[in-house]
Amino acid sequence: MMDNVIIGQYIPGSSTIHRMDPRAKLIAVFVYVIIVFLANNWLSYAFLGIFTIGTVLFSRVPLPFILKGLKPILWIILFTMILHLFMTKEGPVLLDFGWTAIHEGGVVQGVFIALRLLFLILLTSLLTLTTTPIDITDGIESLLAPLKRVKFPVHEFALMMSISLRFIPTLLQETEKIMKAQSARGAEFSSGPIKERVKAFVPLLVPLFISAFKRAEDLALAMEARGYRGGEGRTKLRLLKWKGIDTFALIMVGVLIIVLFLLRS
Amino acid sequence: MNNRMLMIAEIAIMSALGIILGFVKLSGPWAFGGSVSLEMVPIFIMAFRRGVAGGVLTGLMIGILQLIINPYIVHPVQVVLDYPLAFLVVGLAGLFRPKSKDSYSRRIWLILLGTFIGSLFRLISHVISGVIFFASAAPEGTPVWLYSITYNSSYIVPTFILTVVLLALLSKTAPKLVHGE
Numbered sequence: 001m002m003d004n005v006i007i008g009q010y011i012p013g014s015s016t017i018h019r020m021d022p023r024a025k026l027i028a029v030f031v032y033v034i035i036v037f038l039a040n041n042w043l044s045y046a047f048l049g050i051f052t053i054g055t056v057l058f059s060r061v062p063l064p065f066i067l068k069g070l071k072p073i074l075w076i077i078l079f080t081m082i083l084h085l086f087m088t089k090e091g092p093v094l095l096d097f098g099w100t101a102i103h104e105g106g107v108v109q110g111v112f113i114a115l116r117l118l119f120l121i122l123l124t125s126l127l128t129l130t131t132t133p134i135d136i137t138d139g140i141e142s143l144l145a146p147l148k149r150v151k152f153p154v155h156e157f158a159l160m161m162s163i164s165l166r167f168i169p170t171l172l173q174e175t176e177k178i179m180k181a182q183s184a185r186g187a188e189f190s191s192g193p194i195k196e197r198v199k200a201f202v203p204l205l206v207p208l209f210i211s212a213f214k215r216a217e218d219l220a221l222a223m224e225a226r227g228y229r230g231g232e233g234r235t236k237l238r239l240l241k242w243k244g245i246d247t248f249a250l251i252m253v254g255v256l257i258i259v260l261f262l263l264r265s
Numbered sequence: 266m267n268n269r270m271l272m273i274a275e276i277a278i279m280s281a282l283g284i285i286l287g288f289v290k291l292s293g294p295w296a297f298g299g300s301v302s303l304e305m306v307p308i309f310i311m312a313f314r315r316g317v318a319g320g321v322l323t324g325l326m327i328g329i330l331q332l333i334i335n336p337y338i339v340h341p342v343q344v345v346l347d348y349p350l351a352f353l354v355v356g357l358a359g360l361f362r363p364k365s366k367d368s369y370s371r372r373i374w375l376i377l378l379g380t381f382i383g384s385l386f387r388l389i390s391h392v393i394s395g396v397i398f399f400a401s402a403a404p405e406g407t408p409v410w411l412y413s414i415t416y417n418s419s420y421i422v423p424t425f426i427l428t429v430v431l432l433a434l435l436s437k438t439a440p441k442l443v444h445g446e
Contacts, residue, residue: 007284008334033341037401072337080402087404106404113402117339124338136333156273160326163277164284171278172285190292197291201303201431204289206439209310212282213442216274223274224267 007168009069009128016245017059018130022139024246028253029127035257036116044263045115051256052119061129069125070118077114084110134238137161142240155231163219171212178207276319279307280326284334291427301423305355305387309380309432312359314445320356320383328352339398346394354386365444369437372444376432384425391417 012018017025039045056066090105127136141158148154179189187200287304308327312320328349338344358379363372395413403409436443 033338033344073339076339076402083403083407087406109404117402120339121337124336128333128336133330133333140333160273160277160280160322161329163274164281164326164330167278167281168284171281175285175289189289194291198427198430199434201289202434202438205303205306205431205435206442208282209307209442210439212278213275216278217271219278220267220271220274224270228270 007172008133009065009125010132011061011065011129013060013130015058015060015130017055017126019245020130020249021240021242021246022131022135023142023240023242024249025127025131026136026139026143028249029124031253031257032123033120035260036120038257038260038264039116040112041263041265044260044265045112047259047263048119048256049115051252052122056122056126059126059130061126065129066122066125069129070121073117073121077117080113080117081110084113133165134162137165138236138238138240155234159231167215171208174211175204175208178204272315272319275315276311276322276326279311279323280330283307283323283327284330287331291423301420301427303428303431305352305383305424305428306431308352308355309358309376309383309428310435310443312356312379312383313362313376313432313443315359316362317356317359320359321353322356324352324354324356325349340394340401343394343398346390346397351387351390351394354390355383357386358383363436363444365440372436372440373433376436376443377429380425380429380432384421384428388417388421391421 036048039048085102085106086100088106088109089101089103091103091108093101094104094107095102131139137158140161141154144152144154144157179187182200182203183189185203187203188196189200189204190197283304283306286306287302290300290302304327308320308324311323328351331352332344332348336344337347361375361379361382363375367375392410392413395417396409399407399409399412432443
């Protein structure tokens with residue numbers, strides 16, 4: 001029941017996309033998610049496709065990892081395709097079954113929506129495939145920095161994210177250890193009547209939560225003992241560096257916006 | 266100890282636990298899409314121990330962590346509704362925070378109420394997200410509300426029941442854990 005737990009999707013690599021500043025990637029993906037909706041004819045979808053697939057190839061992430069990310073979206077794509085095939089009644093009839101007919105408009109709309117979902121998932125998963133969660137956190141902290149003026153605790157927010165990410169593997173190990181210990185005592189987590197399985201969670205959760213709260217207390221104490229007092233004047237171990245390629249990437253996104261506006265009908 | 270520091274550490278560690286408990290699944294007949302897991306348990310525990318602020322912040326963190334660890338993005342509005350907001354509102358359970366000296370039956374009622382409200386708001390957030398997504402992807406005339414409500418309740422309702430049962434059991438066996446000192 002906890003098999004194949006893989007936290008995060010990051011695939012180490014040395015491509016240009018991997019080495020880009022996380023801020024540039026975050027801005028690019030953010031803009032991309034919105035402008036995907038501009039495409040509305042074959043030409044604009046074709047251009048969007050060239051841009052998206054080009055970026056994916058450029059990242060040199062092995063194909064199996066990309067395809068794995070697409071798996072959960074297949075059902076939605078299939079479902080919306082079928083809806084469009086039978087419900088969109090536009091254009092000439094392609095197939096007539098008597099009780100219903102498939103129109104050209106339905107096929108075209110279905111393919112467009114499928115392409116849009118495909119491109120969205122491709123590019124957004126590329127962000128997590130090429131950027132470590134901790135880099136994303138640093139990027140978010142830096143992008144949110146202006147919010148400090150309105151007293152939004154940007155630093156504390158980023159600190160909590162980093163602590164969480166740091167402790168996920170540790171707590172995962174602990175969870176597995178407790179699960180094994182309780183299984184050895186006869187707890188059944190994945191088979192047997194549902195009532196017994198639910199009950200089996202209690203001896204898992206109690207030690208897990210107690211040790212987690214203990215850890216939090218130790219951590220807070222350790223931070224205080226080392227004189228931690230917030231973000232003011234604090235220096236960083238990992239510094240973000242904006243390079244020429246980052247500016248170039250954002251210019252490319254700008255070009256994509258302009259071309260999409262020109263091509264759409 | 267500095268209470269603010271302790272709060273930061275607790276929220277961070279509980280969010281990490283939320284991500285992990287998201288993998289602890291209860292398999293059953295609800296297998297189309299969303300899954301029934303324990304990911305909301307840490308949010309409710311923080312909400313009942315530390316009130317709305319603890320719950321809401323833990324929820325927000327879990328939502329954002331899910332988003333940067335394993336995103337599933339199909340629409341700009343869906344991103345906000347399915348991740349940060351959906352889990353943030355779970356923390357509203359803290360409005361019904363029981364006191365540790367309350368009787369067991371009163372604690373159970375408050376836990377039931379809090380968990381219900383938290384799950385209900387999460388359901389609403391996912392349902393609206395689904396409707397917005399379908400409105401942009403499915404043809405006109407699709408019963409988007411029906412689809413979205415059916416799909417999302419199919420896993421939120423069993424998750425809610427599982428969570429309530431577990432929290433009630435925890436409140437009995439480990440009251441200090443759920444309600445603080």
